[in-house]
Amino acid sequence: MTFHSMWAELLPIGRSSASGGYRRFAWTGADADCRAWFKAQAESRGLTYELDRNGNQWAWLGDPTAGDAVVTGSHLDSVPDGGAFDGPLGVVSSFAALDELRARQVTLAKPLALVNFGDEEGARFGLACVGSRLAAGQLTVEQAHRLTDADGVTLPQAMERAGYDAGTIGPDPERLARIGAFVELHVEQGRALDLSGDRIGIASAIWPHGRWRFDFRGEANHAGTTRLADRRDPMLSYAETVLAARREARLAGAVATFGKIAVEPNGVNAIPSLVRGWLDSRAADQRTLDTVVTGVEKAAREYADAHGIELDVVRESFTPVVEFDHALRDELARILGRDTGTGAGTGADLKVPVLGTGAGHDAGILSGTIPTAMLFVRNPTGVSHSPAEYAAEDDCVAGVTALADVLEGLARR
Numbered sequence: 001m002t003f004h005s006m007w008a009e010l011l012p013i014g015r016s017s018a019s020g021g022y023r024r025f026a027w028t029g030a031d032a033d034c035r036a037w038f039k040a041q042a043e044s045r046g047l048t049y050e051l052d053r054n055g056n057q058w059a060w061l062g063d064p065t066a067g068d069a070v071v072t073g074s075h076l077d078s079v080p081d082g083g084a085f086d087g088p089l090g091v092v093s094s095f096a097a098l099d100e101l102r103a104r105q106v107t108l109a110k111p112l113a114l115v116n117f118g119d120e121e122g123a124r125f126g127l128a129c130v131g132s133r134l135a136a137g138q139l140t141v142e143q144a145h146r147l148t149d150a151d152g153v154t155l156p157q158a159m160e161r162a163g164y165d166a167g168t169i170g171p172d173p174e175r176l177a178r179i180g181a182f183v184e185l186h187v188e189q190g191r192a193l194d195l196s197g198d199r200i201g202i203a204s205a206i207w208p209h210g211r212w213r214f215d216f217r218g219e220a221n222h223a224g225t226t227r228l229a230d231r232r233d234p235m236l237s238y239a240e241t242v243l244a245a246r247r248e249a250r251l252a253g254a255v256a257t258f259g260k261i262a263v264e265p266n267g268v269n270a271i272p273s274l275v276r277g278w279l280d281s282r283a284a285d286q287r288t289l290d291t292v293v294t295g296v297e298k299a300a301r302e303y304a305d306a307h308g309i310e311l312d313v314v315r316e317s318f319t320p321v322v323e324f325d326h327a328l329r330d331e332l333a334r335i336l337g338r339d340t341g342t343g344a345g346t347g348a349d350l351k352v353p354v355l356g357t358g359a360g361h362d363a364g365i366l367s368g369t370i371p372t373a374m375l376f377v378r379n380p381t382g383v384s385h386s387p388a389e390y391a392a393e394d395d396c397v398a399g400v401t402a403l404a405d406v407l408e409g410l411a412r413r
């Protein structure tokens, strides 16, 4: 099967005709169809298929227990109304790269595996990377049992209803110990490659990021009869804080977003008593992120004081920077920067940019346990988590070649 035909098979699964986006949520029918597709691809190639204790799917070329395996893959689930590329590009490219290696007739010294991690986006249970987190022991069984979807269905119930044994979920150190290197190919979720004019990039790190809740408390009153001078309107301080976040992020070369807001009493003719806004901020390093968030909070306090508003700021979540394995990253750059001599190589003068990302991935979760790396494929608009997410077919094929070069380079030694 070619990249093109595999892509065409996956394309209709879980697509909403109303939005054109994908709704491939964990343990639903669309997810089951994607999983059936993965299993069929593995079996049609004579690979050893495995379903692990956490519902992640594996396809092995060579002895799974031999150790020092080279593994590639991504995920097939989606965010609500997500695009076609986030996840599936990495899985389809994995099968296509394996086909490419077979066509090159290379002899591999190490086992090779392809993987589809379950529930990467967290669209249903609100926590991302559940499959890899469970395997790596970064999510306990007790925590996993408490995950509940919008209909009150727990993760174990959802797994059981989809025909999986939820009684086995938990850390999987033996399986991860088989892996010498994990490489995830992913569509870029930004425009760095488009701006630099490169098809392929190598990940340096996943930016540290966090979420902070800002509670601005004032006094509810009548929107018609309360003189402006008499108001304690928290919406004003909030609005000024949104602008401050934009300013601080721009000055620091970071990103900061107020994307969610709750207002009380939330009446069209009432001055609010409470405005609660959530700040999401990410930066290339911890110090920059601290500078941004400290700056936003300082500005918010000044605006709040000026309007007689009480302010509470609470950090609700935080994920530190994830640095990908430096030796593996350099190895990828070395492999992709030279001609592999197989005729399908990527050219002697290819310079592959190394870039950071503000998005989380299974590769980031696993990087705490095994050497991991990522390849990015150019996304001309940078749009992701939307039906507009896109990569040109030429670039996808270049991604397959790069992945095949990397797998060959890593597994042949």
Ligand SMILES: [Zn+2]
Pocket: 075, 086, 087, 120, 186, 361
């Ligand atoms: Zn993804």
